[in-house]
Amino acid sequence: MVLSIALWASTPACGEVVNWLYEVEVPAESQTEAHQRRAAKSALREMLTRMTGLKNVPMSQPIVEALNAPELYYMQYRFVQDGSDPDQRLQVSFEPQAIQDLVAEASLPIWSADRPRVLAWLAIREDGLIRVLDSGSDHPLADSLRQRSRHRGVPLRLPLMDLEDRELISPPAVWDGFAYTLDAASRRYGAEVVLVGRAAQIADDEWRTDWEFWIDNEPRVLSYSAENVEVGAAQAMDEVADELMQRLAVFGRDATAIEIAVRGAGSIGRYADLMRHLSNLEYIERVHLTAAEQETLTLRVVTRSTLERLAELLSKDGAFRRLPPMPGLGGIDLSDVTEDRSAAPLILLWSGKS
Numbered sequence: 001m002v003l004s005i006a007l008w009a010s011t012p013a014c015g016e017v018v019n020w021l022y023e024v025e026v027p028a029e030s031q032t033e034a035h036q037r038r039a040a041k042s043a044l045r046e047m048l049t050r051m052t053g054l055k056n057v058p059m060s061q062p063i064v065e066a067l068n069a070p071e072l073y074y075m076q077y078r079f080v081q082d083g084s085d086p087d088q089r090l091q092v093s094f095e096p097q098a099i100q101d102l103v104a105e106a107s108l109p110i111w112s113a114d115r116p117r118v119l120a121w122l123a124i125r126e127d128g129l130i131r132v133l134d135s136g137s138d139h140p141l142a143d144s145l146r147q148r149s150r151h152r153g154v155p156l157r158l159p160l161m162d163l164e165d166r167e168l169i170s171p172p173a174v175w176d177g178f179a180y181t182l183d184a185a186s187r188r189y190g191a192e193v194v195l196v197g198r199a200a201q202i203a204d205d206e207w208r209t210d211w212e213f214w215i216d217n218e219p220r221v222l223s224y225s226a227e228n229v230e231v232g233a234a235q236a237m238d239e240v241a242d243e244l245m246q247r248l249a250v251f252g253r254d255a256t257a258i259e260i261a262v263r264g265a266g267s268i269g270r271y272a273d274l275m276r277h278l279s280n281l282e283y284i285e286r287v288h289l290t291a292a293e294q295e296t297l298t299l300r301v302v303t304r305s306t307l308e309r310l311a312e313l314l315s316k317d318g319a320f321r322r323l324p325p326m327p328g329l330g331g332i333d334l335s336d337v338t339e340d341r342s343a344a345p346l347i348l349l350w351s352g353k354s
Contacts, residue, residue, distance in 0.1 A: 016155045021050055021113045022099065028090040031079050039090040040070040040077065047073075047094050050153030051103055051282070053111040053245025055238055062106040073098045100282055104304070109249040111153070112282045114317060116244060118156045119191035120145055121182055123174040124199040130171040134161035141199050144230035145237055152241035157189060164188065174198070193240060199229055207232060248313065250283040252304030259290070260310075262297045263323070264350040271297070274350050277319055283310075311346050319353035322346070 024046050028039040044067055048057045057063060066073060074094045081088040103110050122133040122141055133142045135158040142158060149156035159165050168185040175198050186194050202208050208225045226232055265274040274297075278287045284303050291298035303310060314320045325345055 016115060016117045018113045018115055018153055018155055020150075021153055022047065022094040022096050023091065024050075024094065025080070025089050025091045028079060028088050031088070036077070036079075036090065037070070040074065040092055041067050043090065043092040044070040044073060044094070046151055047092075047099060048103070048108075049151065051099055051110060052108045053153075053241065053249045054109065055152075055242065057108065058106075060106050062102060063108075066102050073102065096282075104255070104285070107253045109245070109251045110283050110304070111245055111249040112313070113153075114281070115153065115155060115248070116192035117190060118149065118154055118193040118195055118240060119186055119189045120156060120158050120195040120197065121169075121174050121186075122158065122195075122197045122199065123171055125175070126201075130175050132159070132161055132169070132171050132174050134158055141197070141229045141233050144233035148234040148237035149241075152237060154237065154241050154244070156237075157191065159185070159189065193244070195236065195240065197233075197236065199232070201229075248316075250303065250305040250309060250313070252306065255285050255302050255304050258301050258303060258305075258307050258310060258346070260299050260301055260346040260348060262299060262320075262348050262350050263295050265297055266295050270350065270352065273352055277353055281313075281317075283313065307346055314348060317353065320348040320350060323349055 024043040026039050026042045026046065029035040045057065048063070049055065074092045077090055077092045079088050080091055100110065120142075122145070123130055124133060124139065124141060133139050137158065146156060159169075165185055169181060173181045174196065177196055177198075182194065182196060199207070202225075205227050206225050207227070207229050262274065265271045275287065275289075278284055278299070278301070283305050284301055286302040288300045289297060290300050301310070305313065311322055315322045325347060
């Protein structure tokens, strides 16, 4: 299987609030208290992976203590069972603030729930025929990719492969990786990351897996063989999640206050939307209005982020546009600003987010 991950922008913009981020479902042996507690512990591990972006969460003292008392971090749970699957599962709804506080206490990175959308074009060759897996496919390649994307907290979508898609794309085009064709077909889905894959079995018990992806126009190539196609799909999604996390998570240990100036929030309604939006961002602990002058608001943001990472994240968010420093704007003193951009005050134009 050859997987090509095309990151259309060098640093992807955030595109979708993952509304299921704090909802985790894991296998449960039974509904006994011991098995329920064991499953809840497994669910908390997955929740921490989603929240931090880390495939393997370090077992520091706060994390160990939390895993020994997972009930302190969720609001509700229930056992569910699919009619076609005899195994039951435990659904756990975690309390967002409790999880965010735990991540901060453990000095782990935090990744906002506003994450890039990933679109996967997957072509598989079986019995001499090539076909593209659609959004309704239950092929192991598609199922494994979906399961791993959910585990890592990455919103994933497969194409509909309806008439509109078939007019733009064909299985050979996906198999051969024609970038211009895939780009045109992907636009309707509004995805920031496009994953293109090819899968073929080379022996009875062997799938060769090769993939490459580009970050900042630099290719990375990986290759291995596995006994089933699921391994390659999980590995590919891990690579996507790892790269996105490195670009979008906040890694600071101690929270500090950063002053920012915001324009475009002069009305009561726009101001309320602005404060609500900032308060909902996981990497912002608190935000306060400190001054208002004409059309400019000065806000004090408490975050573990650096100023530059904060500027990058807010600008990618789609709700803000960074403005150049302007003398006298909001009463901010520019006398100490040098050519170093990190020394310049952060000035943003608020356009709102739907």
